[in-house]
Amino acid sequence: MSLPYRDPCKACLNCDVRRKAVCSALKDDEVGELERVMSFVKLEANQILLEEGEPRRRVYSLTSGMLRLSLALPDGRRQITGFLMPGDFLGLADDDTYSQTAEAVIPSGLCSFSVRDMDQLMERFPHLKDRLHLMTRAALRQARETQMILGRLAPSEKVASFLLIMSNRAAAHGLPESPVHLPMTRTDIADYLGLTIETVSRTFTKLKTQGLIHLPDPHSVEIADKARLATVAGITLH
Amino acid sequence: MSLPYRDPCKACLNCDVRRKAVCSALKDDEVGELERVMSFVKLEANQILLEEGEPRRRVYSLTSGMLRLSLALPDGRRQITGFLMPGDFLGLADDDTYSQTAEAVIPSGLCSFSVRDMDQLMERFPHLKDRLHLMTRAALRQARETQMILGRLAPSEKVASFLLIMSNRAAAHGLPESPVHLPMTRTDIADYLGLTIETVSRTFTKLKTQGLIHLPDPHSVEIADKARLATVAGITLH
DNA sequence: CGTCCCATTGATTGCTTTCAAAACCGGTGG
DNA sequence: CCACCGGTTTTGAAAGCAATCAATGGGACG
Numbered sequence: 001m002s003l004p005y006r007d008p009c010k011a012c013l014n015c016d017v018r019r020k021a022v023c024s025a026l027k028d029d030e031v032g033e034l035e036r037v038m039s040f041v042k043l044e045a046n047q048i049l050l051e052e053g054e055p056r057r058r059v060y061s062l063t064s065g066m067l068r069l070s071l072a073l074p075d076g077r078r079q080i081t082g083f084l085m086p087g088d089f090l091g092l093a094d095d096d097t098y099s100q101t102a103e104a105v106i107p108s109g110l111c112s113f114s115v116r117d118m119d120q121l122m123e124r125f126p127h128l129k130d131r132l133h134l135m136t137r138a139a140l141r142q143a144r145e146t147q148m149i150l151g152r153l154a155p156s157e158k159v160a161s162f163l164l165i166m167s168n169r170a171a172a173h174g175l176p177e178s179p180v181h182l183p184m185t186r187t188d189i190a191d192y193l194g195l196t197i198e199t200v201s202r203t204f205t206k207l208k209t210q211g212l213i214h215l216p217d218p219h220s221v222e223i224a225d226k227a228r229l230a231t232v233a234g235i236t237l238h
Numbered sequence: 239m240s241l242p243y244r245d246p247c248k249a250c251l252n253c254d255v256r257r258k259a260v261c262s263a264l265k266d267d268e269v270g271e272l273e274r275v276m277s278f279v280k281l282e283a284n285q286i287l288l289e290e291g292e293p294r295r296r297v298y299s300l301t302s303g304m305l306r307l308s309l310a311l312p313d314g315r316r317q318i319t320g321f322l323m324p325g326d327f328l329g330l331a332d333d334d335t336y337s338q339t340a341e342a343v344i345p346s347g348l349c350s351f352s353v354r355d356m357d358q359l360m361e362r363f364p365h366l367k368d369r370l371h372l373m374t375r376a377a378l379r380q381a382r383e384t385q386m387i388l389g390r391l392a393p394s395e396k397v398a399s400f401l402l403i404m405s406n407r408a409a410a411h412g413l414p415e416s417p418v419h420l421p422m423t424r425t426d427i428a429d430y431l432g433l434t435i436e437t438v439s440r441t442f443t444k445l446k447t448q449g450l451i452h453l454p455d456p457h458s459v460e461i462a463d464k465a466r467l468a469t470v471a472g473i474t475l476h
Numbered sequence: 477c478g479t480c481c482c483a484t485t486g487a488t489t490g491c492t493t494t495c496a497a498a499a500c501c502g503g504t505g506g
Numbered sequence: 507c508c509a510c511c512g513g514t515t516t517t518g519a520a521a522g523c524a525a526t527c528a529a530t531g532g533g534a535c536g
Contacts (some may be wrong), residue, residue, distance in 0.1 A: 009275065029291060035448060051340075058430065060425040064323065071383070071385075071386045073386070073471065073472060079389045079390045081382045089492075092378065093375050093382065095372075095375065095380050096536055098258060099379050099382065100382065112373075134333075134408075136374050136375060137332070137333065137376055140331040140377055140378045141331050141332070141337050143329065143378060143381035143385065144309065144338065144381055147309075147317055147319050147384055147385060147387055148309045148317040148383065149428075150385060150389045150390045150430075151317045151431070152311065152316070152317045152432060152434030154316045155491090155492075161404075185513095185514070186514075186516095187514085188513065191390075192389075193389070194388060194389030194390060195492085195493095195517080196493060197492080197514090197516095198492085198493075198515095198517085199491095199492060201513095201515060202517080203441070204515095204516090206518085213476050217501095218500095218501095218514075218515060234311060234312070392523095393523090393524070414478060423481095423482070424482075424483060424484090433524080434525060434526080435482090435483080436483095436484085436485085436524085436525075436526080437523095437524060438483095439483060439485080440485080440524090442483095442484090443485085455533095456482080
């Protein structure tokens with residue numbers, strides 16, 4: 001499965017996501033407490049971290065790479081409920097068991113905590129608890145935005161929204177707004193937007209033909225006309 | 239708009255949702271503190287309680303009736319993100335501003351609190367805060383289930399799932415599993431499931447023809463064959 | 477009894493899905 | 507260096523199904 005180990009070089013204080021992740025709730029002199037109970041996990045591309053229905057024993061903070069969260073139907077259909085980016089927390093929604101599956105989209109690194117340790121730390125550092133609650137609320141708002149995208153947007157609007165959202169998130173992580181790097185496959189995008197891979201692919205082609213985007217390669221999207229892309233998206237971005 | 243007043247007769251201790259709502263986190267001798275800062279609001283059918291984008295000054299606990307939460311697009315399209323039933327809390331997801339609109343489906347009653355008062359009470363009674371966090375996590379799981387319904391289920395599956403979910407929720411509130419009472423209009427159901435009203439109506443008719451449900455009137459659905467309905471839903475219920 | 481709103485039913489259109497095939501890309505091995 | 511192979515993406519053709527447009531039915535209310 002995964003390879004838990006403690007990385008002595010990458011101290012929390014120098015971590016890339018020190019100011020974005022849960023640990024931003026802790027002061028520099030407090031974060032050592034977190035580090036003490038933490039282990040570090042590396043995942044290869046497509047490696048499963050945890051599965052829907054398993055007991056929730058550990059929670060994670062993503063430091064690098066990307067994860068996909070998904071729900072599956074008995075017949076194999078899949079809905080991706082979200083993509084996690086560095087700084088995002090895994091395990092916000094669950095109590096006793098994981099409610100969804102988490103897999104790596106690309107090689108990824110995570111801080112791992114036992115639920116028991118995390119609960120103890122939350123009692124000691126109320127800010128930590130508040131921060132997790134804040135992140136849960138943000139996740140809920142995001143899930144509802146996604147409900148709108150899934151329920152009421154046409155395919156082109158879905159894809160356009162997706163590109164703008166990914167572009168915004170990239171910017172929030174200090175990466176360029178464009179070109180957007182989409183590490184996931186067309187199947188992932190389809191399963192996220194409630195479409196088929198063919199429709200996703202055709203929509204990319206259409207947006208390209210209309211001059212709204214360029215596609216140097218399937219995983220890179222250069223946003224050529226953000227204003228018009230936003231019009232196509234039909235959704236006002238936060 | 240709404241009619242805030244304090245109802246002297248309906249003490250919290252005798253409230254219908256005393257054991258289901260937020261206040262279940264408080265002991266009988268603590269709940270008076272909640273009551274002291276509470277006001278009671280009554281809404282008529284279709285009355286708007288609060289709108290997307292407004293500053294979040296108050297939060298609510300629904301005691302009777304039903305609310306719909308929705309997001310709107312500039313062009314008028316609407317996505318209903320959920321229906322609130324007695325005991326549910328309103329304002330879980332938001333920080334500074336409401337992220338969605340809340341309207342009464344039918345005449346409804348709510349306990350109303352200023353955010354400031356509620357924050358103070360949460361500091362005094364940590365269980366209250368924990369309870370709200372718990373409810374937020376449940377809302378997040380529910381939103382993700384809904385993502386699956388919206389993204390990956392066919393219309394009949396959507397409607398069947400909707401009926402089973404409403405039936406389950408009714409049961410959880412001490413009401414009969416069947417017949418299910420659906421106070422909302424076909425338009426509401428369509429905007430919740432990402433369909434048109436015609437498709438919703440046709441699907442009800444189809445399920446009726448197949449003998450899975452009876453429709454004594456448009457707002458009452460008797461589940462005639464729960465097992466087969468669950469098969470059509472294609473989704474395993476919690 | 478007439479009006480309004482909502483739900484249902486009908487007919488047609490259009491778009492996404494489905495089914496199928498071709499193109500592309502990186503890696504491997506001859 | 508080139509041929510081959512698996513996986514992914516793109517493109518093509520056809521079919522199916524929900525959306526759309528339109529009309530009818532039904533219940534509540536004045």
